[in-house]
Amino acid sequence: MNKKTPYILIMPIVLLGVLFIYGVANGIIQSFGYIPAFNLRDLSLDYYIKVIKSPTFLDSLKVTLHISLISSILAAVLGTILTAALVYTGHTEGKIIQVIKLAILIPHTIVALFSISILSQNGLLARLLYKLGIISTQGDFPLLLYTKNNIGIILGYLWKEVPFVAYFSLSLMASINKTLGEAAENLGASRLKSFIHITLPLSMPAIAKAFLIILTFSFGAYDLPFLLGATVPKALPVQAHVEYIHPDLRHRPYAMAMNGLILLITWLMAGIYYLISNRKKLKGGSHERA
C-alpha cells in the first residue's frame, strides 16, 4: 500500500475536525466579547471575571459537579453490573439488548417528561404509596424534584446512562470472559474472583471511556437540570441557557463565557482521564486482544 493512502483515508475526518475547531474558536471569541452584530468589539476578560465573581457561580458549579459526578459514578458501577449480568447469563444477543438500545435511543427531553410524571409528589410513585396507605398526603412523599439533593436529575441520568455503559462495554467484556475468564475459573478462581481479578480489570478501558463520555455529557447537558432542577442554585448549563435567552442581546457574552467555563472544566476532566489511563497503560502494559 502506498504512502499516501492513510492521508486519503483521514481526509473527511480532518475536514470535519477543522470545521469543528473553527466553530469552537469562533464561539469562544464571542465569550471574550467580540460580537460585531451587537457592536461589541473590544476583547476583554471581564465577562469571565464577572461570571466567576457572581455569587451564584460557585453554587452552580457545585451543583453541576454534584449531579454529573454522582450520576456518572453510579451509572458506571450499575452499568458494569448490568454488563456482567448480560455476559454471565449469556444474554449478549437477543431481546434484552434491544431493550437496552431502546433506553439509548430515547432523548433526554422525553426522559424529563416521564421522570416528572413518576417522581413528582403528585406522580405515580406517590399515588402508589398513597393507595398502599404508606403516605397520607402528597406532602409526605419525599421531594425528589426541584430540590438541592438533585435525586430526580440523577435518577433521570441513570435511566439513560446505565444502559449506555452496558452497551458500550459489552463486546469487550464478553470476549475477555470467554477466553481469559474461562481460564481463570479453570485455575481455581470462583466466578466472582475471576470477574474481579481478570474480567473487570481487562474491561476497564471500555468502562472508563464510557464513564468519561457520560461524565462530560451530564456536566454540560441542560435538559434535565432545567426541567427537574431546583430554582436556586441552578446548574451551570441552565445558568448559561438563562443568560442565552436573556432578552438583552448584549448579554450574549455572559452566556458564552459560562459555556467557555463549562468547556474548560470538561477538558480538565478529559485531561485527567487521559493522564490516568495513559499512566495506567505505561505501568500495566497495553494488553493485546486475548
Add this chain to the structure above:
Amino acid sequence: MELELKNISVTLSKKEILKSINLRVEDGEFISLLGASGCGKSTLLKTIAGIIKQREGSILLGGKALDKVPPHKRRTVIVFQDFRLFPHMTVAENISFPLKMLGLHKDKCRERAVELLKKVKLEGFKDRHVDEISGGQKQRVVLARALAAEPVVLLLDEPFSSLDINLRKDMRELVLDLQKEYKITTILVTHDKEEALTMSDRIAFMHNGEILQYDTPENIFKNPVNTIVADYFAEGTYISGEIKGNRFISRFFNVDINRDDGKYKCLIRPSALKVNKAEDGKFQVVAKIYQGDNYLLKINKINSSLKLESILNEPLDIKEGDKVSIELDKDKLIFIPE
C-alpha cells in the same frame, strides 16, 4: 486420583459431539486422546473440566461424582492451546494467581512461583511482562501456572502444536519429567501420533465422537482394532484372506499365524517388507524415493494389481526398473478381523 467417565455424551448447538464415552484413567497415569481434528477430543477435555456441561453420563474423580462440583473447585486444570496468559500481570503474578485464589499468603505465593519457574527452567523471568517473552517461554509459564493450581488432573489441549519441532521435543521432555515428579493423572489431547506414541502410558483413539480403541501405544500400533486406527498410525497395503487352523491363506501368499479362525485383512506396512535384487524376481521396482536416512521403494507384482511399499535402509544398489523378490517379516504383519 483415578478419573472415570461413564457414558458421557455432549451435544453443542444441536450437533452430537460426543457419543456415550466410557474411559478410565488410573491415578498418576499419562494418557493421550489421539484423533483427527473435529473428533471431539477438545470437547471431552472441556467437559471433564466442567466448562462444557454433558447432556448425559457422569464423571467420577477418585470415586466421587464431579457433576455437581463447579469448574473452579474441580482442580482439573487445562493448559490451553492459545496460552491464555493474563496480559495485565507479570510472569510471577500469572503463576501465583491460582495460589492467590487458594488464599495463600503473598510471600508464600511468590516463593512458590519462583520455585515453579526454576522447575520450568525460567529463572530470572519473574518480573518480565507476558508479551515480552517468546512462544516457548509462554508455554512454560502456562505449564508452571497450571502446576501452581495443584491439579488433581492435568489436561493438556494440544499444547505443543504452535511450537517449532526442536522446541517441541524439549517441552515434551519437560512435561513428562514434571508429570513423573508430581505423579499427576494427565490427559494430553493431540493429533500428532508420534507425540502420543512417545509420551503416553495409554492412547485413546477418537473418531467422530467415539473412542475406537484405548490401549498401550504398542498394542494400538501393532494390532489396531480397525482400518481407521491402523491407517492413522502408518499407511500400508491391505490383503484380505482367511485364517483357518492357524494359517492365513490369501490370493498372494500364505503364512502361519496363531490367531483364531475367521476372515481377516492383512496390513503390510513398508517396515514389514524386505526386498532383495533377483533377476527372476516376481516384483519390479516402480519408484525409489530418498527420505533422508532411508529410501522408500514402490514395487508392483509383474502382471498383477498388487502394489507394495518397502523401506530400504542400507544403500543397496537397487534402481528403478530392477526385478526384485520380497520377504515378509512375519511378526510385523498386522491382522485385522473383518
Add this chain to the structure above:
Amino acid sequence: MKRKTLLIFLLLIAILTAGCSKNKASLNDNENIVELDPNADFDALVEQARGTTVTFYGWGGDENRNRFLNEQLAPKLKEKYDITLEVVGMDIDNILAKLAGEKQAGLEKGSIDMIWINGENFYSAKENDLLFGPFTHKLPNFDKYIDTEDEEVLYDFGFPIEGYEAPYGKAQLVFLNDSAVTPETPRNTQEFLEFCKKYKGKVTYAALPDFTGSAFVRTLIYDIVGHKQFLTMEADKEVVKEAIEPALEYLRELNKYLWNQGKTFPATNGEVDNMFQDGELVMAMSYGPYAAAVGIEKGVYKDTVRTFVFDNGTVGNTNYIAIAKNSPNKAGAMVVINEIISAETQAAQFEALKTLPVVAYDKLSDEEKARFDKVDIGKGVLSQDELLSKRLPEMPANIVPIIEEIWLEEVVGKYNE
C-alpha cells in the same frame, strides 16, 4: 456478486437521501427575493407580493394557534392575495440568535419575514438594528381599525414602538381556580395571603425568569406598591430594590405557605398548570385571559374551573408582529400583517383562540361589532370589558430583568425573621 449489490445499494441510499433533501435548499432564498421600493403605496405592495411566500416565525408551542394560522389564515391569504404563508415554530431567543448571526455574516436576504415578538425582546432587537421599519403607517387597516393613541400601541413594555411592530393580540395575566375546590377567590394581595394560609402548600408560581411567573410577581408588586412609579423609574438595581422592598417582605412572608415552603419553584408555568390539572395545586395563572375556556373545551380542565383577577387589576400586554431587517419579502410581510389587524381576522382569531382582539371597539362598523359580541367566550371566563377595566401596563423592558434578578437573590427560600 452478492456483496457488490450491497455496496451499490448503500451508495444509492446515500445519493438518494442527499439528492432528495438537497432540493429543499433550492427553494430557499434566491427566487423568493422581492425588491421593495420604500414609497410604494399599499396596492403596489399587494401586486409585488402576489405569488410569493411569507414566513411567520414565532413560538410553536400552541397547537391551536398553529392550526388557526394554517387552516384559517393561510387559505384566506392564498385566495385573497395569492400569498403562501409558511408558519415556522421557533423560540424568540433562537430567532434573534439567527438574525444576529445573519447580520454578522452580512446576509442581506435572510429567511425570516414576520416575527411574533414583544417586550424586552423587541426592545433588544430594535436596539441592535435587527428589525425593519417603520412600516405600520403603510398599512391601511392600521388607521382603520387600530386606536393609534392607545398606550399599548405606542409603547411596548414602556419602549417607543415608532412603527416597528404592529399589534397582533392582547394578553393579560389571569388567575384560575377550581370553584368546586376553592369557592372563594382573593381580590387583592392581603386576601391572597389568607388564601394561601388556608390552602397551605397548594399554591405556587413559576420560577422567574419564566414569562408568566414573572408577570405574576410583578402583579403582586403592583398591588402592594402601585404601578405608576415604575413607568419612569431608572433601571438601577438599588433604586428598584428600594422601591419594591415592601413587596419583597410580602413575598418572603408568602413563602411560608407556598408549595414546598417557597424553597423551590417549578421551572415553567406549564409545570404549574399540570400540577393544577392534577389537583396538586388549587390555583394556576395564565397570560391567556381565556385559558380557562380553552382548557375546558380541550377537556384538560374540569368544568368548575373559573377565572379571576385582582380588583386593582393584573398586568396585561400586547404581543406584536415585527419584520426582520433582512426579510427577503418585506412587501408580502406587510400585506399579511395588514390582513391580520383587519377586524375580520381579529374576530376569527377571537373565536378560534379566544385571544383578546387589538382592534379598537369604537372604530368597528356595527356589523363587525355584532360579530365580536356574538362570540361565545366559553365557560369560566371574564368578559372582555371586565378584563380591560382591570388591566395594568407592563413595567419597562429593562426593569423586568432586574426584578427577576432581585427575586432570585431576595425571595427564593427566604423568610422574614
Add this chain to the structure above:
Amino acid sequence: MKEPSSNKLLKLFLYITVFAILAPMVIITLWAFTNQWSWPSLLPTSYSLRAIKEIFAPYGNVFPILLSSIFLSLTVALLSAIIAIMAARAVVFYDFFGKDLIDFISMAPNLVPSTVFAMGIHVAFIKMSLANTPLGVIIVNLIYTLPYTINIMKNLTESIGKDLEQQAYVLGASPWKAFLHISFPLLLPGIIASITMAYIISFSQYFVTLLIGGGKVMTFSMIMVPFIAKGDRTLGSAYALVFVLSTLIVFGLINLILKKFQKRKEKYNWN
C-alpha cells in the same frame, strides 16, 4: 453447573433493568391518550384522542416532516459510518503524522457544549451559504456522531486485523476488491451498530439543527421539543411515541437489509 445463587441474583438484576426501561414507555403511551389524570388515581381519569388527532391533522404535516428528517438522519448515519470505516482503517493499520490527533478530534465533539459550537459555526455557515440548507445540517450532525461511530469501527477493525485482507492480496485481489469482499462483510456488524448509533444522535439533535437549519430544515425533534418543554404531557407523549416507534421501524429495516447481505449466519468471533 452454574452457581445458582449468583446467577439468580444477576438474572433478577436483568429483569429489574428491563422493567425500569419498559415501564416509562407504558406511562408515555398512557399519557398520549390522557385527558385528565388527577390525584390519586393510578390510571387516567379521562381519555381523549386530542393528541392523536393533532398529530394526524393535515395542516401540521407531521408525517412529511417525519419522513424528511428520517431521510436526513439516515444520510448522516450512512456518511458517518463510511467516514468512520475510513478513519478507523487509517488509525489501526497505518502509522502517519498526526495519528493521535485523529483520536483527539474524534473525541472532541463530546467535550464541547453544543451552544458554543453552534453559535461559533453559524456565521461561517451563512457565509458559505450552508446555513438553512439540509447539507449544512447534515455536516453539523455528522460531527456529533463521529465520536461514537469511530470508536465502534476502531474496536472492530482492530480485532479483525489485516491478515485476512493480505491473504486476499496474495490470492490476486486488488486492495479495493480485498476490502470489498473480505473486510467489508466482517465489518458488517460494526457498520450496523454505527449506523444505528449515528441515526439516534442525529435524529434527537435539537438546538444545533434548529440554529443551523434555521427553520428551513424541519426535523421531528423541532416539532416535538416545544410541546414537551411547554409541559403539554399529552401532546408531548404522543410525539414521543411517534419518535420511538418510527426509530424502531427504521432500525428494523436497517437490520433486515444489511442482515440479508450477511450470507453466513454464524458469528465470526475473532478475538
